Amino acid sequence: MGGDMKRPGAGGSTPLAVGLALVLAGSGLWIAGGDARDGRGAVVSGRVALSAAGRVTFAGTPPAGDPIDMSADSYCGEQHAEAVIDRPVRVGERGGLAGVLVHVRNAPDAAATPEDETLLDQVGCLYTPEAVAVRVDETVVIRNSDETLHNVRVTPEVNRGFNLGQPIKGIESRRSFGQPEIGIRVRCDIHGWMHSTIHVLDHGFFAITGPDGSFTLPELPAGEYEVEAWHRALGTASQTVTVAAGHPVEIAFEFGG
Amino acid sequence: MRRTASRRAGARGWWVWAGAWAGAVAALSWSAPADAQDGAALYAAGCASCHGTDGTGADESRIAFDDPLPDFSDCSFASREPDADWIAVAHAGGPVRGFSETMPAFGEAFDGAQLQTIIDHIRTFCDDPAWPAGELNLPRALITEKAYPEDEAVWTTTANAESPGAVVNEITYEKRFGPRSQIEVKVPFGFAEAPTGEPGTGGELDTDWGGGLGDISIGVKHAVWHDDQSIFSLATELVLPTGDVDRGLGADAVRVEPFAAFGQALPADAYFQLQGGVELSTDTDAAEHEAFWRGVIGRTFTSGEFGRAWSPMIEILGSTALEDESGVNWDLVPQMQVTLNTRQHVMLNVGVRVPVTNTDARTTEFLVYLLWDWFDGGLLDGW
Numbered sequence: 253m254g255g256d257m258k259r260p261g262a263g264g265s266t267p268l269a270v271g272l273a274l275v276l277a278g279s280g281l282w283i284a285g286g287d288a289r290d291g292r293g294a295v296v297s298g299r300v301a302l303s304a305a306g307r308v309t310f311a312g313t314p315p316a317g318d319p320i321d322m323s324a325d326s327y328c329g330e331q332h333a334e335a336v337i338d339r340p341v342r343v344g345e346r347g348g349l350a351g352v353l354v355h356v357r358n359a360p361d362a363a364a365t366p367e368d369e370t371l372l373d374q375v376g377c378l379y380t381p382e383a384v385a386v387r388v389d390e391t392v393v394i395r396n397s398d399e400t401l402h403n404v405r406v407t408p409e410v411n412r413g414f415n416l417g418q419p420i421k422g423i424e425s426r427r428s429f430g431q432p433e434i435g436i437r438v439r440c441d442i443h444g445w446m447h448s449t450i451h452v453l454d455h456g457f458f459a460i461t462g463p464d465g466s467f468t469l470p471e472l473p474a475g476e477y478e479v480e481a482w483h484r485a486l487g488t489a490s491q492t493v494t495v496a497a498g499h500p501v502e503i504a505f506e507f508g509g
Numbered sequence: 510m511r512r513t514a515s516r517r518a519g520a521r522g523w524w525v526w527a528g529a530w531a532g533a534v535a536a537l538s539w540s541a542p543a544d545a546q547d548g549a550a551l552y553a554a555g556c557a558s559c560h561g562t563d564g565t566g567a568d569e570s571r572i573a574f575d576d577p578l579p580d581f582s583d584c585s586f587a588s589r590e591p592d593a594d595w596i597a598v599a600h601a602g603g604p605v606r607g608f609s610e611t612m613p614a615f616g617e618a619f620d621g622a623q624l625q626t627i628i629d630h631i632r633t634f635c636d637d638p639a640w641p642a643g644e645l646n647l648p649r650a651l652i653t654e655k656a657y658p659e660d661e662a663v664w665t666t667t668a669n670a671e672s673p674g675a676v677v678n679e680i681t682y683e684k685r686f687g688p689r690s691q692i693e694v695k696v697p698f699g700f701a702e703a704p705t706g707e708p709g710t711g712g713e714l715d716t717d718w719g720g721g722l723g724d725i726s727i728g729v730k731h732a733v734w735h736d737d738q739s740i741f742s743l744a745t746e747l748v749l750p751t752g753d754v755d756r757g758l759g760a761d762a763v764r765v766e767p768f769a770a771f772g773q774a775l776p777a778d779a780y781f782q783l784q785g786g787v788e789l790s791t792d793t794d795a796a797e798h799e800a801f802w803r804g805v806i807g808r809t810f811t812s813g814e815f816g817r818a819w820s821p822m823i824e825i826l827g828s829t830a831l832e833d834e835s836g837v838n839w840d841l842v843p844q845m846q847v848t849l850n851t852r853q854h855v856m857l858n859v860g861v862r863v864p865v866t867n868t869d870a871r872t873t874e875f876l877v878y879l880l881w882d883w884f885d886g887g888l889l890d891g892w
Contacts, residue, residue: 324571325558401558403613415602417613419555425617441611442558444573 304495305468306503308354308461308481309347314508315340320445327400328377328443336378338445340485341508348465349507351382353434353451353482355458357490360473366456369393369426372438372448374402374418379438379448381460388432388454395424401442408436411452415441434482449484472501481505548630551623555615556631564634576611581634584688588640589884594853595628596621597815605815607852607891639688641732645740647772647780648820648846650805651860651876654784656742656770658691658732659683660884667699670861670873673716675701675757677723685884689732695746697723701756721753724760730770740772748788750795762792768801779808793832801828807846818853820846826862839865842876852891854882 317339322329342350369391373380377398386392396402396418404425405415410433416425429436429452440446451458459467469479472495480490486507495501553562561567564581581587597605599619603612619627646657651665663681668674677699685691700720707715728746735741745767752759768786775781784803790796807822824842829835844860858878864871881888 401555405610405613413610415610415613417555417602417615417618419615419618423618441574441613442572 304472304479304493304501304503305466306354306501306505307465308349308352308467308483308505308507309465310341310343310349310486311347311506311508314343317341322377322443322445325377325400325443327398331376331398336376336445341483342382342463344463344465346464348461348463349483349486350461350463350465351449351483352461352465352467352505353383353385353449353458354461354467354469354503354505355385355434355451355453355480355482356455356469356472357478357480359453359455359457359477360475361455366390371395372450373397374404374440374446377402377440377443377446379446381448383449383451383460385451385453385458385460386429387456388430388452389428391426391428392450393424393426394418396421402440402446403442404438405441406436406438406450408433411436435484451482479503481507483507548626548628551619551627552630555618556627564631574611576609581631584635584637584640587631587635588688589643589646591643591646592625592628594643595631596624599624599627601815605851607850607886637688641689641735641740642737644737644774645735645772647774647782648807648809648822649856649858649878649880650782650807650822650824651842651844651858651878652826652862653782653803653805653824654730654744654768654770655782656732656740656772658685658689658730658742659882660685661880661882663878663880665876665878667862668875670875672872673702673757674718675699677701677758679723691730693728693730693746695726695728697725697752697758699723699758701753701758703756719753719756721756721758722751723758724752724764725749726766728766738774742770744768744770754795760790760796762790762795764788764790764796777808778810779806781806787831797833798831799828800831801826803827805842818846818848822846822860824860836867838867838871840871841865844876850892852886854885854891855888856880856882 317337320336320338322332322336344350366387370384370386371393372384373395375397377400384392394404394416399421401417401419403415403417405413406427407413408429410431411429414427418425429450431452432454433452436450436452438448438450451460457469457472459469461467474495474497477493477495478490479493480488482488489505489507491503491505493501493503557567559567559572560578560581564587566578566580579586594606598608598612600614600616600621602614603609615624641657646659647655649655649663661683663683665679665681666676667679668676677697679695679697681693681695683691683693698721700718702716702718704714704716726746726748728744730742730744732740732742745765748764748766750759750761750763754761766786766788768784771783773781782805786801788796788799788801790798803824803826805822805824807820809818809820811818822844824840824844826840826842827837829837840862842860842862844858846856846858849855849857856879858876858880860876862874862876864873885891
């Protein structure tokens with residue numbers, strides 16, 4: 253399976269020395285035309301559908317990261333028993349790479365934007381989670397759970413930016429984005445170590461990897477898709493994935509090396 | 510420069526509000542803001558971490574941005590703008606007035622009453638009452654002088670609507686000194702139509718157009734009294750005979766023009782201003798002694814919550830020569846001032862001066878000025 257990788261803003265196809273692998277496995281879901289049931293018994297009606305899941309891993313030794321100096325705001329320091337390390341590349345068990353956006357570039361027509369809200373919290377002077385992905389026009393709830401002031405400065409390139417002052421514990425602000433945009437930067441100007449990312453997509457076929465690098469995409473109709481993995485520091489990797497009836501798909505991305 | 514309570518630029522391009530983490534925050538919670546009406550506590554929670562507990566700006570080691578911070582204890586900075594502009598920036602963030610994007614919007618954290626208490630607290634950082642409040646910096650009319658001392662430059666153009674034709678420009682530069690004083694220099698120049706003395710093709714005397722300098726003047730102004738809603742100033746101008754007399758661009762006499770000016774802020778962003786004085790000439794054959802009195806009344810409207818400011822005004826002008834029986838010249842000057850840029854420190858005013866008496870000897874004039882409050886930033890800043 254071929255693929256290419258590039259760093260954000262590098263202009264498209266600059267390859268990185270990254271190995272990619274796509275593994276098609278023959279276990280898991282059974283699929284049929286018309287009404288069908290997945291392995292958990294849920295009804296999948298009217299189309300051939302398959303889940304696509306996988307892991308993103310980092311090969312080699314990740315950067316050690318730097319300790320965060322929170323002495324400018326004693327409240328922040330008091331929230332952590334141990335020193336907090338700023339890790340631009342966060343690697344978990346078995347080399348799993350956390351915080352990577354995996355999304356389908358040529359996704360099927362989008363369904364209606366869900367009414368659900370996605371939370372971006374500030375806890376212990378850190379963003380939680382470190383990145384969120386939402387649909388166009390989906391609401392992002394930005395909360396300050398700290399007893400200290402944060403400002404939330406969001407600087408998109410396509411969408412409209414904003415800068416919110418959140419001086420009170422528990423305050424929530426709601427915002428949405430009207431255009432798809434990957435990698436919107438979020439930061440606090442008071443606590444310079446605080447940074448996060450908001451991804452906005454015009455479809456629902458995306459996921460952000462967990463601490464172990466794993467992800468699960470929503471079910472896809474049979475077809476050929478270009479799937480991309482995006483990481484702020486490591487760039488992007490993409491590969492073509494064929495989803496066929498009766499075959500669940502497992503996708504593997506590997507950065508580093 | 511002019512302004513009203515609901516608009517005007519903040520000052521300079523370095524507004525950067527932000528807030529404090531401060532221990533006072535511990536007393537606050539989103540569900541129950543215990544000190545909701547305490548300006549000092551709200552300032553500590555929302556502002557002090559960047560602007561400092563004393564308003565002079567937090568130490569660079571405590572913040573993560575490079576934008577220079579204003580000094581709220583500097584009266585020259587802190588007194589110039591009305592509360593409404595401070596509240597606009599606090600509510601919607603720096604960009605609402607063309608200032609730094611680093612200044613966040615606190616409109617979802619504090620309501621209008623809370624923001625007002627914060628501004629009230631910030632006002633305490635300047636403890637010198639000699640500085641008139643920004644609310645007294647009323648919109649500048651086309652003719653009537655303001656009482657408020659300013660830092661601004663104004664280009665005014667006057668064009669006759671009837672023959673003889675004349676287009677006169679006047680560049681005014683004003684510089685404030687201390688809390689109450691101001692000097693100014695006016696340099697007029699223009700083009701005017703004048704008879705050549707030769708008969709024209711239609712039998713009437715022929716005319717031609719020519720340009721030249723007008724009478725340059727220098728002036729001083731001092732605000733002798735003010736309270737929260739009113740301001741009274743005394744001023745004088747010295748007018749030098751530098752103009753082209755033949756073109757009607759000047760008079761061949763030195764004149765001294767002492768006058769008084771008064772400004773009154775009214776509810777609902779309305780206001781009136783008065784000016785009265787005399788012009789005394791060193792050569793009454795060249796320029797008569799004259800008394801004048803002027804008044805302007807207006808109100809400012811805002812587009813949207815914090816948008817462009819529109820100030821319709823009407824001036825009533827009166828003047829009379831002191832040594833003859835020529836009567837009183839009365840004029841009306843309806844006009845509209847509008848802010849041009851987001852920072853609201855560049856403005857345009859357009860009006861027409863219509864003679865009401867002695868209309869045979871005086872012509873209708875179109876007037877327009879472009880005003881730049883240079884203290885608030887460069888001419889191209891804040892658009």
